Amino acid sequence: xxLGETQxxxxxxxxxxxxxxxLPVVIAAVAALALPQSGYGILALVIGTIAVAWYILxxxxxxxxxxxxxxxxxxxxxxxxxxxxxxxxxxICDSDGLVVMQNEVSRSGFGDIAGQNILRLLSQLRAxxxxxxxxxxxxxxxxxxxxxxxxxxxxxxxxxxEDAPLQIWSYHRRGTQPASAPLAAEEIExxxxxxxxxxxxxxxxxxxxxxxxxxxxxxxxxxxxxxGPDTVHIGSLLDGPGRPAGEWIAEAHAARRNDGRSEVLRLxxxxxxxxxxxFQVTLAMDPVEQPGLIAVLNDAxxxxxxxxxFVQSQKMxxxxxxxxxxxxxxxxxxxxxxGHCDLLMLRHDKGDPDxxxxxxxxxxxxxxxxxxxxxxxxxxxxxxxxxxxxxxxxLADLTHLxxxxxxxxxxxxxxxxxxxxxxxxxxxxxxxxxxNLVVNxxxxxxxxxxxxxxxxxxxxxxxxxxxxVSLPKGDYLRIRVTDEGCGIDPALRDKxxxxxxTTKRVGExxxxxxxxxxxxxxxxxxxxxxxSEVGKGTCFSLYFPAQSGIQPVMRPAPVAAAxxxxxxxxSVLLVEDExxxxxxxxxxxxxxxxEVHEAASAEEALRLLDGNLAVDIFVTDVVMPGMDGPSxxxxxxxxxxxxxxxxxxxxTEDIFAxxxxxxxxxxxxxxxxxxxxxxxxxxxxxxxxPRRLDS
Numbered sequence: 001x002x003l004g005e006t007q008x009x010x011x012x013x014x015x016x017x018x019x020x021x022x023l024p025v026v027i028a029a030v031a032a033l034a035l036p037q038s039g040y041g042i043l044a045l046v047i048g049t050i051a052v053a054w055y056i057l058x059x060x061x062x063x064x065x066x067x068x069x070x071x072x073x074x075x076x077x078x079x080x081x082x083x084x085x086x087x088x089x090x091x092i093c094d095s096d097g098l099v100v101m102q103n104e105v106s107r108s109g110f111g112d113i114a115g116q117n118i119l120r121l122l123s124q125l126r127a128x129x130x131x132x133x134x135x136x137x138x139x140x141x142x143x144x145x146x147x148x149x150x151x152x153x154x155x156x157x158x159x160x161x162e163d164a165p166l167q168i169w170s171y172h173r174r175g176t177q178p179a180s181a182p183l184a185a186e187e188i189e190x191x192x193x194x195x196x197x198x199x200x201x202x203x204x205x206x207x208x209x210x211x212x213x214x215x216x217x218x219x220x221x222x223x224x225x226x227x228g229p230d231t232v233h234i235g236s237l238l239d240g241p242g243r244p245a246g247e248w249i250a251e252a253h254a255a256r257r258n259d260g261r262s263e264v265l266r267l268x269x270x271x272x273x274x275x276x277x278x279f280q281v282t283l284a285m286d287p288v289e290q291p292g293l294i295a296v297l298n299d300a301x302x303x304x305x306x307x308x309x310f311v312q313s314q315k316m317x318x319x320x321x322x323x324x325x326x327x328x329x330x331x332x333x334x335x336x337x338x339g340h341c342d343l344l345m346l347r348h349d350k351g352d353p354d355x356x357x358x359x360x361x362x363x364x365x366x367x368x369x370x371x372x373x374x375x376x377x378x379x380x381x382x383x384x385x386x387x388x389x390x391x392x393x394x395l396a397d398l399t400h401l402x403x404x405x406x407x408x409x410x411x412x413x414x415x416x417x418x419x420x421x422x423x424x425x426x427x428x429x430x431x432x433x434x435x436n437l438v439v440n441x442x443x444x445x446x447x448x449x450x451x452x453x454x455x456x457x458x459x460x461x462x463x464x465x466x467x468x469v470s471l472p473k474g475d476y477l478r479i480r481v482t483d484e485g486c487g488i489d490p491a492l493r494d495k496x497x498x499x500x501x502t503t504k505r506v507g508e509x510x511x512x513x514x515x516x517x518x519x520x521x522x523x524x525x526x527x528x529x530x531x532s533e534v535g536k537g538t539c540f541s542l543y544f545p546a547q548s549g550i551q552p553v554m555r556p557a558p559v560a561a562a563x564x565x566x567x568x569x570x571s572v573l574l575v576e577d578e579x580x581x582x583x584x585x586x587x588x589x590x591x592x593x594x595e596v597h598e599a600a601s602a603e604e605a606l607r608l609l610d611g612n613l614a615v616d617i618f619v620t621d622v623v624m625p626g627m628d629g630p631s632x633x634x635x636x637x638x639x640x641x642x643x644x645x646x647x648x649x650x651x652t653e654d655i656f657a658x659x660x661x662x663x664x665x666x667x668x669x670x671x672x673x674x675x676x677x678x679x680x681x682x683x684x685x686x687x688x689x690p691r692r693l694d695s
Contacts, residue, residue: 095165200297206253208234208246238265252283278304327372331650332578334672338365339584342675409448417456421546433517437481444485452482475546487534571595575605575620588675602632622649644685
């Protein structure tokens with residue numbers, strides 16, 4: 001095999017290795033498609049860990065590949081003529097045992113085995129040679145060469161090349177003296193060798209100046225790498241890992257680093273500041289041009305993007321946990337506020353001057369409860385309660401509130417097509433999406449203008465691809481919110497659904513409105529798109545799959561629910577760690593004729609029950625310090641299996657059900673609740689016959 005043929009073989013091997021280095025880019029793309037914009041968590045961690053580990057492995061593999069190939073090419077170039085002129089048969093193998101060169105003497109005596117494993121020759125000479133091959137290679141590695149005695153009396157000698165992953169096999173007839181000295185690689189590689197390697201390489205002097213860049217590096221770095229005879233300092237090309245890149249280079253050279261460690265550096269790109277490029281740079285001592293280093297570059301932009309997404313998901317998860325905790329605690333406060341307001345209203349007639357003020361307090365508490373519901377939805381601790389809705393009814397219920405939101409300077413118009421179909425959505429969450437969009441439209445028109453909300457039906461005959469999203473064919477109900485505001489810059493349009501991104505001034509926006517809207521729409525199975533033109537306005541279009549043959553649920557006019565009469569002398573054990581909530585609930589139940597025993601903790605409740613306290617129903621909080629509600633209730637039910645139970649919680653019922661096994665004869669009451677809601681659920685529990693879990 002000629003040197004040119006050998007170089008072609010090396011290039012083919014590189015072509016196989018390069019896809020391994022591209023795999024993290026594919027992983028990042030999968031993550032972007034598979035991970036919903038509204039949801040963050042374990043999947044981002046797993047994908048991010050795999051991508052980082054693969055990039056580290058890719059850097060080590062590519063560095064080893066480059067150094068091995070450079071050394072192998074240099075050694076082959078230096079011995080090419082020597083091997084051809086040798087009087088004895090000689091075969092040159094790579095580290096895997098594949099024959100990359102043989103001289104004419106070996107070819108005429110033993111056949112052409114170029115590109116094949118040396119084991120084929122050994123099997124011809126000695127059937128059991130394969131059994132000795134491992135030991136032979138190890139001995140050659142220790143002392144430079146090793147001999148294998150053949151049955152014919154001839155000798156096969158294996159020599160290793162210094163500083164090159166090559167095996168030199170030579171055949172010696174009986175009575176001749178084999179050369180036992182290891183081969184020394186002396187010739188420097190040609191310029192074509194460095195240029196042709198399909199991996200981005202830089203040769204760097206100890207002072208940080210770039211001596212040479214091969215073709216792959218020039219393609220990767222593009223115009224950022226100046227062309228010409230003048231050398232460029234690495235620090236003017238790449239930003240270092242928390243320090244100047246030149247210092248990192250000098251330190252690596254002083255330590256004569258060859259451990260395959262790498263850093264991710266940012267490309268200095270004055271032409272396009274909005275687009276950042278990052279490269280994973282692996283350093284090693286240059287085996288040819290000393291003193292100096294050789295750097296292997298891999299495009300790490302996708303890795304950095306994935307890393308940023310991972311950091312963002314962690315931030316969102318932390319904020320979600322915070323929001324969920326705040327919402328839970330706030331629900332306790334709202335329960336006390338609404339409850340004591342109800343108690344005060346019992347003492348005032350509707351004609352009393354204070355009654356209207358108390359009623360206003362109750363209404364504001366209800367609005368605060370709706371806001372807490374949004375916090376729980378944002379923290380993903382409140383699942384959507386899908387129901388069949390008529391969008392006309394939803395918007396009719398919202399009209400008064402929306403008019404108050406937009407103010408007097410803005411005219412709000414709502415119109416509907418005559419033939420609309422129902423959709424499946426969470427009514428409260430859909431209202432929140434529309435309010436968010438209307439508030440954004442209002443803020444885009446500080447001097448006033450018009451906002452239009454329009455609903456219509458859209459039939460998509462084939463898959464509609466838009467904004468990297470494909471809408472399946474089918475019928476959709478579309479809700480469009482259009483304004484005449486300032487519009488959104490095209491460069492920012494792709495970011496508007498990202499959490500914490502806002503175009504408003506500091507203090508005027510949280511950056512959560514559109515990201516929350518996006519998440520709610522996607523959870524519902526719908527799609528949201530934005531069309532905007534600077535200076536002319538913006539239109540947000542919501543697409544929801546239309547329901548076939550399903551009519552929206554008719555909402556009956558609200559009727560005051562009848563309060564069940566308390567069971568004669570029924571005894572209630574009330575367990576609540578929040579004193580204001582416990583005080584309100586105890587007063588409310590006593591007003592309705594119940595005998596109430598109070599406990600501030602689960603442990604205190606169990607102590608009361610140990611004293612043979614007669615109790616008909618447990619009313620308990622779920623989350624408490626120490627033992628939680630379901631745990632103490634199960635312990636108590638072992639001795640009192642027929643006792644009814646009411647669980648109270650600041651979280652919703654579906655979240656409570658996910659974390660706890662069912663309890664017999666139990667009902668759930670979500671905080672905040674009113675006096676009537678508490679009395680009604682306790683009365684129903686007392687009047688219902690005992691139930692088994694399997695009934």
